[in-house]
Amino acid sequence: MDRTIQKEVVVIGSGMAGLMATVVLQELGKDVTLLANGMGSLAHFSGTVDLLGSEEFMSPWSGIGNLRDTERQHPYTSVTDEEISKALEIYQEVLGKYGIEYVTLGSNVFLPTAIGTRKPSYLVPKTMLPQGKDYTVVDFTQFRDWKGSLIHKGLREHYHGLELCSIELPHVKSLTLDAVSLARYFEKAEWRKEFISILRKQKLKGSLLMPAVLGIRGHEEIVAELEAALGHQVIEVPTLPPSAPGRRVYEAFMQRLKPNIEILYNNRVLGIEEGLKLRVSRPGRQWCYGAKSVIWAGGGLLGGGLVPAKDGLRDTVLGITITEGWQAGSQPIKGLYIAGSQLGYYDWPLEKSGAGVALSTGYKAAMLAGGGYYE
Ligand SMILES: Cc1cc2nc3c(=O)[nH]c(=O)nc-3n(C[C@H](O)[C@H](O)[C@H](O)COP(=O)(O)OP(=O)(O)OC[C@H]3O[C@@H](n4cnc5c(N)ncnc54)[C@H](O)[C@@H]3O)c2cc1C
Secondary structure: OOOEEEEEEEEEOOOHHHHHHHHHHHHOOOOEEEEEOOOHHHHOOOOOEOOOOOOOOOOHHHHHHHHHHHOOOOHHHHOOHHHHHHHHHHHHHHHHHHOOOEEOOOOOEEEEOOOOOEEEEOEEEHHHOOOOOOEEEEEEOOOOOOOHHHHHHHHOOOOOOOEEEEEOOOOOOOOOOOHHHHHHHHOOHHHHHHHHHHHHOOOOOOEEEEEOOOOOOOHHHHHHHHHHHHOOOEEEEOOOOOOHHHHHHHHHHHHHHOOOOEEEEOOEEEEEEOOOEEEEEEOOEEEEEEEEEEEEOOOHHHHOOEEEEOOEEEEOOOOOEEOOOEOOOOOOOOOEEEOHHHEOOOOHHHHOOHHHHHHHHHHHHHHHHHOOOOO
């Protein structure tokens, strides 16, 4: 083992919770090091920030209030409404600087999905917000992860007079193309011209529902160009992973952090010991870091921070077995704060709270670790 390198604050995990925590620490003026090891769930993230969603209520805030009364271990019991709002504000600002406007109507909105259903979400990219009353689903014949007829069939009852049109994408031969690869086609101006001329020949009505593949960099400009050329509003609908909207979020945070934050890529933490000593593996060698505070945002079962064990879940870094994830506010080692989907006692796919919990607990952990006040 090599010598110990001393750091002030170390964030482990470059998913949504770890990235949010690092931005907050950056703003607090802390000397922060991010141990990044891939995009985590952002590779799947559909792009809309769910706080809490249900058919029964439109305001996630009242739902969160009820949860705090009934489910005392839920991660939202560890954050106030003000802290959640602040985390969302920072998220909007980071994405806004990257060129992606996120909007909220103050309550949940129901958004179309790629399987022809609708799901509630709270803070959504402007380019995903359905507006108007007439819609056309645009099918891309060579894109396997977007079945126009399925979407059309499912959404007909919600969007009356919903039309379907099908086009062949220019120069795309492979049926194995994924969403991120297709997004790269949309970044090419010449290719877009051909795409537009093909679509112009179609009978189009109202707003156009297209898969969320409309570029990564320069996404909003691409959508604006399509809308101006076609004379129709264009609405992105999240499709299967790998996710173009998730990649935009990752790039937006990295763009914000890179100029003045130490980001160490491909670093995997093997263990943390008392006194906040971290054993870290990088390709080819092992290191030992010491820190005054650590934020552990390893992402639970999907991110790799937890693995199933005989009698619960084992934390892959602390080596401790817990029942169903960490309870918010736990500090298994002094100075170690846990955030994001490492936390248990909530069911984000069911209650639609994934990004809401990741962002707000990432924010809270950073405020505690940084001991600061975010203006
Ligand atoms: C298909 C899908 C679609 C989704 N869509 C939505 C949506 O539309 N809206 C919404 O609100 N939520 C959505 N979610 C949920 C949301 O994406 C997650 O809840 C959230 O991103 C979790 O963030 P996290 O930072 O806690 O974990 P993760 O994103 O999993 O990040 C964990 C990070 O920790 C790293 N890590 C783990 N172990 C170590 C280690 N030992 N050393 C170093 N690094 C380590 C991982 O590599 C990763 O970088 C979706 C999830 C999925 C799977």
